[in-house]
Amino acid sequence: MSTTPPPPAADNSPASDPALRRREQRGWYTYDWANQVFITSVVTVLIGPYLSGLACSEAGAAGDCSQPGLVLYPLGVEWFSLHPNSLHPMVTTVAGLILLVMLPVVGALADHTQHKKRWLFWLAAAGSLCVSSLYFTSDYQVAVLLFVAGNTFYGMSLVVFNAFLPEIATADERNRVSVTGWAMAYLGGGLLLAAHMGLLASADTLGVSEGHAVRIAFASVGLWWFVFSVIGIRLLRNRYGRLAAEPGPPRLGASLKQYWRTLREMRRFPNTLKFLIAFVLFNNGIQAVIYFAGSFASQDLNLSLAILSATILLIQFVAFAGALLMGWIGRRFGTKNTVLASLVAWCALVTCGYYLPPDDPVLFLLLGAGIGMVLGGTQSLARALYSLLIPRGHEAEYFSLFQLADRGSVLLGAASITLVVNLTGGFRTAIFSLVVFFIIGGVLLWRTDLRKGIESVGNTVPNNL
Numbered sequence: 001m002s003t004t005p006p007p008p009a010a011d012n013s014p015a016s017d018p019a020l021r022r023r024e025q026r027g028w029y030t031y032d033w034a035n036q037v038f039i040t041s042v043v044t045v046l047i048g049p050y051l052s053g054l055a056c057s058e059a060g061a062a063g064d065c066s067q068p069g070l071v072l073y074p075l076g077v078e079w080f081s082l083h084p085n086s087l088h089p090m091v092t093t094v095a096g097l098i099l100l101v102m103l104p105v106v107g108a109l110a111d112h113t114q115h116k117k118r119w120l121f122w123l124a125a126a127g128s129l130c131v132s133s134l135y136f137t138s139d140y141q142v143a144v145l146l147f148v149a150g151n152t153f154y155g156m157s158l159v160v161f162n163a164f165l166p167e168i169a170t171a172d173e174r175n176r177v178s179v180t181g182w183a184m185a186y187l188g189g190g191l192l193l194a195a196h197m198g199l200l201a202s203a204d205t206l207g208v209s210e211g212h213a214v215r216i217a218f219a220s221v222g223l224w225w226f227v228f229s230v231i232g233i234r235l236l237r238n239r240y241g242r243l244a245a246e247p248g249p250p251r252l253g254a255s256l257k258q259y260w261r262t263l264r265e266m267r268r269f270p271n272t273l274k275f276l277i278a279f280v281l282f283n284n285g286i287q288a289v290i291y292f293a294g295s296f297a298s299q300d301l302n303l304s305l306a307i308l309s310a311t312i313l314l315i316q317f318v319a320f321a322g323a324l325l326m327g328w329i330g331r332r333f334g335t336k337n338t339v340l341a342s343l344v345a346w347c348a349l350v351t352c353g354y355y356l357p358p359d360d361p362v363l364f365l366l367l368g369a370g371i372g373m374v375l376g377g378t379q380s381l382a383r384a385l386y387s388l389l390i391p392r393g394h395e396a397e398y399f400s401l402f403q404l405a406d407r408g409s410v411l412l413g414a415a416s417i418t419l420v421v422n423l424t425g426g427f428r429t430a431i432f433s434l435v436v437f438f439i440i441g442g443v444l445l446w447r448t449d450l451r452k453g454i455e456s457v458g459n460t461v462p463n464n465l
Contacts, residue, residue, distance in 0.1 A: 027235025032181040033188035034228030040189030054140035124229040127153030132222025171460040179327030182380035190316030271453025272389040282441030285434040288413030296427040311368035318372030326377025343442040354432035
């Protein structure tokens with residue numbers, strides 16, 4: 001009587017052969033290069049003005065969308081209306097809320113599948129398709145649905161993508177690998193953004209309208225994301241989640257039960273939990289600075305969109321060099337000390353922003369260069385530290401929590417900025433108030449015993465902690 005062979009045992013350890021690890025790491029870097037263009041070109045620069053323009057046209061605005069009395073009915077019912085300029089922040093909030101629901105689901109399922117590599121491919125393919133499809137529509141409602149769907153697939157893909165980090169790099173390699181991936185992301189995003197700025201600047205010469213040029217940029221983002229994802233994912237080895245040895249496809253009910261058990265079990269790893277809370281706090285400050293730099297520049301500093309776009313482009317390339325520099329500093333002086341020093345730098349930067357005079361683009365560009373220098377390093381080194389605090393086999397579940405903390409910071413940052421702006425009437429004090437999050441997050445990180453936390457989850461303590 002024949003018996004069915006048992007499914008393969010979970011295999012999520014880094015390859016013992018350095019050459020194989022380097023091959024997978026190159027694939028991992030390539031996916032970072034592939035997906036960052038969505039955040040840089042679409043989320044940060046293009047989608048806000050594009051959606052606002054479509055919404056204003058739908059509302060019948062003739063040039064000036066800031067006039068009162070304009071009404072938009074996004075759901076097609078009279079009981080739900082909003083000003084056209086409110087469409088973009090509302091969509092951003094909805095997209096964030098959807099991710100708060102979906103990320104735990106995909107993280108739990110990914111740790112129960114034998115095909116994590118396939119998951120990454122299909123999530124990337126779906127996200128890139130949604131973004132490219134923006135080329136074919138000028139209907140604001142369809143554009144909103146495509147953007148929200150693309151943003152959701154992007155966030156879910158990052159859960160699976162980040163979960164590969166402890167599986168492709170040893171403890172002593174995490175710093176270098178995470179930093180290099182982040183640097184490649186900023187370089188790729190900056191290169192395509194530069195091409196998009198050139199396209200928009202020469203739209204008249206090319207005989208296309210500005211709106212058509214923006215839609216061409218959307219299509220190029222989707223194509224870039226998909227092509228480089230295929231190249232990068234091919235270099236990765238398929239990985240098995242902690243319960244992937246169970247027969248059959250991953251079951252949502254069992255996966256979510258395990259996810260909630262993971263949340264309860266985090267009490268056994270207080271230093272992992274403490275680090276995650278610290279990350280939520282200081283990342284709140286980082287995300288708020290990036291998301292609301294444009295409003296600060298235009299409303300408080302009287303700077304043009306051209307200056308803002310140039311500053312964002314500058315940040316991308318400086319962040320590439322800054323991430324590599326901070327990675328070297330982390331390897332020399334310790335990763336935790338480097339992150340703490342970067343939070344001191346963030347405090348100095350938002351303080352300089354408070355005293356920045358209006359109508360001075362040079363000082364704003366210098367401030368942007370300072371932000372770029374610490375931006376990539378802070379986030380990449382934090383990702384490397386967190387990967388050391390995850391129990392083996394729980395990578396996707398724990399990185400879904402990390403991604404939740406990242407996306408939750410967007411919502412928390414928006415709420416805190418809104419509160420201070422309502423009290424003061426401007427963004428200057430609101431940006432400066434973010435120093436509180438850097439200080440509290442830094443103190444909590446300083447009090448986190450990383451060595452004890454890494455040992456408690458059964459991982460190897462790196463030499464450069």
